[in-house]
Structures are given as C-alpha cells and as structure tokens.
Amino acid sequence: MRHVDEHSPHTYPVDEPADVKIGHHKDHAAGVPAVAVALKRGIEQMGTPRTARTFFHLNQRNGFDCPGCAWPETPGHRKHAEFCENGAKAVAEEATTRRVTPEFFAEHSLADLGGRSGYWLSQQGRLTHPMYLAPGEDHYRPVSWDEANAIIATELAQMTSPDEAVFYTSGRTSNEAA
Incomplete structure (x- = not known):
C-alpha cells in the first residue's frame, strides 16, 4: 500500500493491512511488560552492555x-526505569x-529505497559515510567529508x-548517540 500526499508527486510506502494487528486493548501501558519490551528492543539494537x-x-x-x-x-530520587516503552525504543534506534555502509547503497537503488517503509529504513542503522546522489544517478555513492562540504x-x-x-x-539529528 502506498500513501499519496496531495502536495507531493511522490508516494510513500506504508505497512500493509496484513501487517497491522487489531486486538483487545491492554489494561496497562507501562510497568514490567513495557520494560521487558524496551529491554528486548534495546538488546536487539545495541547489545546487552550498551543497553x-x-x-x-x-x-x-x-x-x-x-x-x-x-x-x-x-x-528527588528517580526510579531506574523512568521512561516509557516508546522512548526506550527511540533511544535504542538512535x-x-x-551501520549503513557504502555497500548498502551500492546494493539498493533509489527506486528500491523509495519503495521501503520509513520503519524498514530506520532499522538498517546509522550512516558511516557522507553519501551523494549525483544528478541522473540511481544509487548514492560515498564521498569524503571534504567533497561533501565542497558540494554543499x-x-x-x-x-x-x-x-x-x-x-x-x-x-534527533545529532550524531552524539552514535
């Protein structure tokens, strides 16, 4: 399924209806289950010690x-898990x-990346190099910081x-979490 923004000629992929699960609401949104999910996501993204x-x-x-x-x-004193599940997941993602290396961009064309959901893209990792999409090209290529600054x-x-x-x-655009 693709979302069409009336102000943009582009379409954006969204989760397919089959991927969406609808069920009974839970009677809690925090506590031990939320901490457990947050820890699971953190460990997936950062490993146990870093989490x-x-x-x-x-x-x-x-x-x-x-x-x-x-x-x-x-x-005063704060509890050790003084955060919500979504906040912990955002921190884990940051x-x-x-890592997204130049090899990733060699493998994935602009059309391929444009067909991916924002969630999928965010799960690939953080950039390791400045990347540049030259006019008429369909793949980003790595450039040095000097070249990136010169282009800008x-x-x-x-x-x-x-x-x-x-x-x-x-x-959320800082590189401090990397």
Missing part, C-alpha cells in the same frame, strides 16, 4: 532526556550499533537569495 549503560542514564539527573517526549523531571558550498554559492536555502534540524 544497560544507555537505559541507566535515560531520564536521570546526570543522564540525558528522552528524545521522544517531555518526561517530567521529578524532584544508539544502535547497526558550491550549491549555496550559486543561490541568489538566502530564501532559496532550507535547513532542517531537530534534537
């Missing part, structure tokens, strides 16, 4: 805040040990107005 170190610091006074919510910062500088220098440039940033 323990990372989750131990999540939403703690001398740790870091969850990238997916505004968990209240309570005064701190994953999985050339594009910015060709602009006739600062209004032609758009920059995106968020708390």
Whole structure:
C-alpha cells in the first residue's frame, strides 16, 4: 500500500493491512511488560552492555532526556526505569550499533529505497559515510567529508537569495548517540 500526499508527486510506502494487528486493548501501558519490551528492543539494537549503560542514564539527573517526549523531571530520587516503552525504543534506534555502509547503497537503488517503509529504513542503522546522489544517478555513492562540504558550498554559492536555502534540524539529528 502506498500513501499519496496531495502536495507531493511522490508516494510513500506504508505497512500493509496484513501487517497491522487489531486486538483487545491492554489494561496497562507501562510497568514490567513495557520494560521487558524496551529491554528486548534495546538488546536487539545495541547489545546487552550498551543497553544497560544507555537505559541507566535515560531520564536521570546526570543522564540525558528522552528524545521522544517531555518526561517530567521529578524532584528527588528517580526510579531506574523512568521512561516509557516508546522512548526506550527511540533511544535504542538512535544508539544502535547497526551501520549503513557504502555497500548498502551500492546494493539498493533509489527506486528500491523509495519503495521501503520509513520503519524498514530506520532499522538498517546509522550512516558511516557522507553519501551523494549525483544528478541522473540511481544509487548514492560515498564521498569524503571534504567533497561533501565542497558540494554543499558550491550549491549555496550559486543561490541568489538566502530564501532559496532550507535547513532542517531537530534534537534527533545529532550524531552524539552514535
């Protein structure tokens, strides 16, 4: 199934209806089951030692805040699992040990990547190199940081107005978790 945005000529893959499970709601959304699922996802993404170190610091006074919510910062002592399941899964995805290497992009064309869901793409891992898609090409290729910066500088220098440039940033674009 593909989603069509009325403002975009592109379509975006979404989960197939067969992949969606509908059932009775649970009577809880936290507690031991949520911690167990969070640990499972963390171990899948980061391994056991890194999961323990990372989750131990999540939403703690001398740790870091969850990238997916505004968990209240309570005064005094905090519990060891002071986070929700979705926050823990977001942290695990950010701190994953999985890596997307140039070989991945050699194997997957732009059309192939465009046909994948955002979830699938996010599960592949973090980039190891700057990647560039040259005009007319159908595969990204690795470039050095110097080449990446030169490409960006050339594009910015060709602009006739600062209004032609758009920059995106968020708390989830850092490389600190890598």
